[in-house]
Amino acid sequence: LDLAxxxxxxxxPQSAYFEQFGSLGFEVLxxxxxxxxxxxxxxLLDGKRGDIDSTNEAYGRGLLGRGSPVGADALxxxxxxxxxxxxPLIHCAVETGTTLFVVVRSxxxxxxxxxxxxxxxxxxxxxxxxxxxxxxxxxxAPKVPLGAVVGATYANDAAGWRSQFGEAPLLxxxxxxxxxxxxxxxxxxxxxxxxVIPSASRSVLLRGPNEAEFVAAIKEAATRARNLLEV
Amino acid sequence: LDLAxxxxxxxxPQSAYFEQFGSLGFEVLxxxxxxxxxxxxxxLLDGKRGDIDSTNEAYGRGLLGRGSPVGADALxxxxxxxxxxxxPLIHCAVETGTTLFVVVRSxxxxxxxxxxxxxxxxxxxxxxxxxxxxxxxxxxAPKVPLGAVVGATYANDAAGWRSQFGEAPLLxxxxxxxxxxxxxxxxxxxxxxxxVIPSASRSVLLRGPNEAEFVAAIKEAATRARNLLEV
Numbered sequence: 161l162d163l164a165x166x167x168x169x170x171x172x173p174q175s176a177y178f179e180q181f182g183s184l185g186f187e188v189l190x191x192x193x194x195x196x197x198x199x200x201x202x203x204l205l206d207g208k209r210g211d212i213d214s215t216n217e218a219y220g221r222g223l224l225g226r227g228s229p230v231g232a233d234a235l236x237x238x239x240x241x242x243x244x245x246x247x248p249l250i251h252c253a254v255e256t257g258t259t260l261f262v263v264v265r266s267x268x269x270x271x272x273x274x275x276x277x278x279x280x281x282x283x284x285x286x287x288x289x290x291x292x293x294x295x296x297x298x299x300x301a302p303k304v305p306l307g308a309v310v311g312a313t314y315a316n317d318a319a320g321w322r323s324q325f326g327e328a329p330l331l332x333x334x335x336x337x338x339x340x341x342x343x344x345x346x347x348x349x350x351x352x353x354x355x356v357i358p359s360a361s362r363s364v365l366l367r368g369p370n371e372a373e374f375v376a377a378i379k380e381a382a383t384r385a386r387n388l389l390e391v
Numbered sequence: 392l393d394l395a396x397x398x399x400x401x402x403x404p405q406s407a408y409f410e411q412f413g414s415l416g417f418e419v420l421x422x423x424x425x426x427x428x429x430x431x432x433x434x435l436l437d438g439k440r441g442d443i444d445s446t447n448e449a450y451g452r453g454l455l456g457r458g459s460p461v462g463a464d465a466l467x468x469x470x471x472x473x474x475x476x477x478x479p480l481i482h483c484a485v486e487t488g489t490t491l492f493v494v495v496r497s498x499x500x501x502x503x504x505x506x507x508x509x510x511x512x513x514x515x516x517x518x519x520x521x522x523x524x525x526x527x528x529x530x531x532a533p534k535v536p537l538g539a540v541v542g543a544t545y546a547n548d549a550a551g552w553r554s555q556f557g558e559a560p561l562l563x564x565x566x567x568x569x570x571x572x573x574x575x576x577x578x579x580x581x582x583x584x585x586x587v588i589p590s591a592s593r594s595v596l597l598r599g600p601n602e603a604e605f606v607a608a609i610k611e612a613a614t615r616a617r618n619l620l621e622v
Contacts, residue, residue, distance in 0.1 A: 176449035182460020229413025
């Protein structure tokens with residue numbers, strides 16, 4: 161974090177990599193989040209949670225907002241149980257000024273059969289989720305409780321993002337190890353470069369543990385991202 | 392646990408209710424799992440995890456199998472990123488002799504638009520996931536790494552379960568507070584009563600904290616379940 165914080169504004173810790181060490185790992189996650197906040201960084205927890213009713217309330221109480229034990233500023237969530245089912249978490253996001261990133265379009269091709277399945281003649285699963293999250297963001301304006309995860313490897317019709325997702329922030333994982341590059345981000349998100357959060361993980365982390373290499377990788381990714389987003 | 396263990400064989404802790412207290416809650420979860428094992432109970436962790444690649448490996452290392460920090464015997468998972476993406480977790484389940492319960496049919500009606508969406512003329516999303524998990528269980532036989540979550544409130548054509556899901560165990564939440572009753576279980580799962588795990592949570596827990604009431608609720612639910620499954 162000390163090496164990276166001059167170049168970045170947000171970190172995206174993977175919950176799984178902390179959970180693999182059980183409660184000790186979870187405690188380290190809490191410390192990482194606090195350390196990031198002390199350095200002025202936002203924290204997007206990639207935990208892909210998602211359930212119904214009071215279970216979602218409990219996830220919100222534990223993970224979302226700086227008053228919670230984990231204290232994340234944003235959280236990735238699954239909507240297989242519907243966007244409606246996420247309402248208790250959405251309520252929590254509105255209350256705490258945090259954001260939920262709903263997985264809509266993943267970066268792995270094997271998921272597209274499910275995500276492109278037809279709800280009806282007009283809409284696929286992914287399009288339905290996009291419309292529903294746009295509706296909820298409109299209801300909660302000026303707050304923006306919902307963003308979307310849309311794989312950087314997905315070759316969407318470039319013009320479609322804003323009409324589909326409105327002003328929702330878009331998390332675009334898959335840069336680097338998963339095969340997308342910075343030019344893909346520029347080409348695929350051309351109409352929403354003000355909303356996109358490109359995310360490179362393994363391509364940066366695997367340049368460590370050598371400090372100079374790691375910092376070089378972060379600077380390179382951050383510079384590419386900044387040039388892109390300020391075009 | 393001491394009050395309940397004479398009447399039950401498995402507990403299904405909700406990860407969210409522990410995570411709401413952060414790492415302290417996670418530590419309590421680890422202790423509850425160990426205490427359950429000491430009393431001869433199996434533990435199905437309802438955590439609805441699900442990601443891709445090495446992230447799923449990490450969830451496996453942290454949560455699945457008695458050698459892991461959490462030590463669950465089974466885990467609920469999301470397949471919005473596809474069953475293929477779960478392969479690292481499936482590998483872990485095979486290695487550790489544990490089971491993943493893929494959410495296929497949820498007990499909340501708002502989810503059916505997504506779960507009934509058509510992948511093609513022959514299959515809905517839920518049917519595709521069922522077929523894919525049947526294929527993987529066949530590949531791994533005699534091990535059964537995959538089960539399915541199928542809401543007890545869902546009025547499936549009673550004859551269809553075994554042809555859809557093969558010999559996969561079926562977790563059927565939604566008995567009690569969510570509106571299904573034990574007769575629904577009998578009617579809806581008539582051809583797979585040897586495979587179904589009916590689950591009642593709030594309808595039992597809300598009879599506590601009075602000990603006698605709580606034990607009565609557990610005995611009642613366990614007796615109903617036992618009568619049903621041994622018919």
